[in-house]
Amino acid sequence: MATTIDPSTHVGDGNGKQDGKHDDDTKKKSSRKHAVPELLFGDLWEFDPAPETASPNIKPRYDLFIGGQFVAPQSGQYFDSINPATEEVVSQIALASPGDVDAAYYAAQMAYETVWRDMPGRERGKYVYRIARLLQDRAREFAVAETIDGGKPIKESRDFDVPMAAAHFFYHAGWADKLAYIAPGRRVEPIGVVGQVIPWNFPLLMLAWKIAPAIAAGNCVVLKPAETTSVTAMKFAELLQDAGLPDGVVNIVTGAGETGAAVVNHPAAKKIAFTGSTEVGKIIMRSLAERGTRMTMELGGKAANVVFEDAPIDQAVEGVINGIFFNQGHVCCAGSRLLVQESIADMFVRKLRQRMAVLRVGDPLDKNTDVGAINSREQLDRICDLVESGISEGAEMFQPSCALPPRGYFYRPTIFTGVTQSHRIAREEIFGPVLSILTFRTMDEAVERANNTMYGLSAGVWTDKGSRILRMATDLKAGVVWANTFNKFDPTSPFGGYKESGFGREGGRQGLLDYVELA
Numbered sequence: 379m380a381t382t383i384d385p386s387t388h389v390g391d392g393n394g395k396q397d398g399k400h401d402d403d404t405k406k407k408s409s410r411k412h413a414v415p416e417l418l419f420g421d422l423w424e425f426d427p428a429p430e431t432a433s434p435n436i437k438p439r440y441d442l443f444i445g446g447q448f449v450a451p452q453s454g455q456y457f458d459s460i461n462p463a464t465e466e467v468v469s470q471i472a473l474a475s476p477g478d479v480d481a482a483y484y485a486a487q488m489a490y491e492t493v494w495r496d497m498p499g500r501e502r503g504k505y506v507y508r509i510a511r512l513l514q515d516r517a518r519e520f521a522v523a524e525t526i527d528g529g530k531p532i533k534e535s536r537d538f539d540v541p542m543a544a545a546h547f548f549y550h551a552g553w554a555d556k557l558a559y560i561a562p563g564r565r566v567e568p569i570g571v572v573g574q575v576i577p578w579n580f581p582l583l584m585l586a587w588k589i590a591p592a593i594a595a596g597n598c599v600v601l602k603p604a605e606t607t608s609v610t611a612m613k614f615a616e617l618l619q620d621a622g623l624p625d626g627v628v629n630i631v632t633g634a635g636e637t638g639a640a641v642v643n644h645p646a647a648k649k650i651a652f653t654g655s656t657e658v659g660k661i662i663m664r665s666l667a668e669r670g671t672r673m674t675m676e677l678g679g680k681a682a683n684v685v686f687e688d689a690p691i692d693q694a695v696e697g698v699i700n701g702i703f704f705n706q707g708h709v710c711c712a713g714s715r716l717l718v719q720e721s722i723a724d725m726f727v728r729k730l731r732q733r734m735a736v737l738r739v740g741d742p743l744d745k746n747t748d749v750g751a752i753n754s755r756e757q758l759d760r761i762c763d764l765v766e767s768g769i770s771e772g773a774e775m776f777q778p779s780c781a782l783p784p785r786g787y788f789y790r791p792t793i794f795t796g797v798t799q800s801h802r803i804a805r806e807e808i809f810g811p812v813l814s815i816l817t818f819r820t821m822d823e824a825v826e827r828a829n830n831t832m833y834g835l836s837a838g839v840w841t842d843k844g845s846r847i848l849r850m851a852t853d854l855k856a857g858v859v860w861a862n863t864f865n866k867f868d869p870t871s872p873f874g875g876y877k878e879s880g881f882g883r884e885g886g887r888q889g890l891l892d893y894v895e896l897a
C-alpha cells in the first residue's frame with residue numbers, strides 16, 4: 379500500500395531551534411510548489427527486526443600475536459573491548475608493553491632475514507592469495523564480529539568492509555611476482571620490517587590496506603590496531619595461522635596510544651605507516667624526523683561535496699547522504715561539508731531533510747539499519763561538543779525524529795544550515811553523522827571555499843558538465859575527487875592526502891611504491 383502525504387508535515391520533529399519557522403515556510407512553499415504530493419514511505423509502517431545471525435566466533439580473551447603464536451602480554455594485563463551498541467564487554471584484549479613490542483619486532487626481523495625477504499615473489503603471492511580466499515570464506519563471520527566490536531551497520535561490514543579487505547589481498551597477491559614492473563629499469567627490493575598503526579573506523583579494512591601491500595612486497599610487519607576495535611585484527615591473526623603464513627611475517631600487538639608509540643619509535647622499524655588523526659600524526663612525524671625513518675601518513679579530512687545547479691539532483695542527494703552518514707560519519711574522507719549552489723540550496727536542503735527522515739538508526743546487527751552506533755563514549759562526547767558549538771555559534775540545526783535505542787552510543791543524523799567558514803563545525807573534523815551546509819554562487823567561489831581548509835583528502839563534484847568536472851578536479855586540492863558519485867574505493871586506485879591530511883598513497887602502483895626500495 380502506498381500512501382501520499384505532504385512531506386512538509388511529515389519530515390522530522392526538528393530538534394533544531396529553527397525548525398518551527400522552517401516548517402511553516404516549507405508548508406507555505408509546498409502548498410505552492412507541490413501541487414502533486416510527493417510519495418514518502420518513511421515510517422508509515424514498521425520494519426520487522428532482521429538481525430544477522432551468523433556466529434562471530436569471538437573469543438572471551440585475546441593474547442598478542444607474535445612469531446606466529448598467541449602469547450600472553452608480559453604485564454599480564456588485559457582491557458575490555460566494548461560493543462558500542464549495547465555497552466557490553468565483547469572480549470578482553472591483551473595490553474602490550476614496550477617489551478612485547480620489542481619481541482614482535484625481533485620476530486619480524488627474524489622472519490624477514492630467514493624466510494620472507496628471499497622467498498620468490500610467486501611463492502609469497504600464494505600466501506597473500508590464500509589469505510584473501512580465507513577472508514572470503516569467513517566473510518560473514520568477520521562482518522558480524524566487525525559490527526559487534528565497532529558499531530557499524532551489518533550491511534556495511536558485510537557489503538563493504540570485508541569484501542574490500544579481501545579485494546586488497548587479492549589485488550596485492552597479483553603484484554607479488556610482478557614487482558619489477560612497478561618501476562621499469564630499477565631494481566625493486568623490500569624495505570625490511572614495517573611498523574603500522576591503524577584507527578577504529580575501518581578496523582579490518584585499514585589492516586588490509588596496510589598488511590597486503592607490505593607483505594606482497596616482501597616486508598614483515600608489526601601492526602597495532604586501535605584500542606576500541608582489536609577483535610577482527612585478532613581473528614585475522616587466527617586466519618594467518620590457518621593460511622600457514624610463516625611465523626613472524628605478521629605480528630599484531632594490541633594496546634592504547636602508548637603501545638602505538640612503542641611501535642612507531644622502535645629502532646628496528648624501517649618504515650612507519652600510520653592512519654589516524656592529524657594531531658597524533660604530527661607527534662609521530664616529529665619523533666621520526668630525528669631518525670629519518672620512512673613514513674606514510676593517512677590523516678584527517680574535511681571534504682567538500684560540491685553540488686552545482688545542473689547536477690542530477692536526486693542522485694546528488696543520495697551521494698550527499700551516503701557521503702556523510704556512511705559508517706556514522708566515522709570516515710576520514712566523509713563529505714562533511716556540503717557546498718550547494720545558492721540557486722538550488724532551499725530545494726536541496728528540503729530534499730535532504732526528507733531523505734534523512736527515512737534513515738533507520740539503531741541496532742547495527744539489523745540488516746535494515748542505515749546508521750549504527752558511534753564507536754565509543756569518547757567519540758560521542760566529541761560529536762556532542764562540536765554540535766553544541768555549531769548551535770552556540772549561530773548555525774541552524776536539523777535532526778529527524780527517529781527514536782534511538784535506550785542503551786548504547788547513538789546519535790541522530792544531523793545537518794546544519796546557515797554555516798559560515800569561521801564556524802568550528804565548518805573547520806574541524808567531527809568524525810560523526812553531522813553535515814555542515816554552505817552555499818556558493820560561482821565556480822571560483824566553490825573552489826575557494828572547498829579549498830579553505832587545512833585538510834586535503836577528498837572532495838565530490840556534482841554537475842552535468844564534463845568540462846566543469848575536469849576544471850574542479852584540477853583546482854580542488856584533494857587526493858581524491860569523485861565526480862557524480864562519492865565514497866567509491868578500489869584496491870587499484872591510490873588513496874591519500876594533501877596538506878594536513880598526510881602524504882604517501884595506499885592502493886594501486888603508487889601505494890606499492892611506498893613499500894619498496896628502488897635501487
Ligand code: NDP
Pocket residue numbers: 575576577578579580602603604605606633634635636637638639640642653654655656657658659661662675676677678679709710711807809835875879880
Ligand atoms: P588517533 O590518531 O587517535 O589514533 C590512531 C591510532 O594511533 C590508534 O591505533 C591509536 O591508539 C594510535 N595512537 C594514539 N596515540 C599514539 C601515539 N602517540 N603514537 C602512536 N600511535 C598512537 O585516531 P583515531 O583512532 O581517533 O581515528 C580517527 C582519525 O583517523 C580521524 O582523524 C580520521 O580522519 C583518521 N583516519 C584517516 C584515514 C585516512 O586514510 N586518511 C582513514 C581512517 C581514519 P588507540 O586507539 O589505542 O588510542
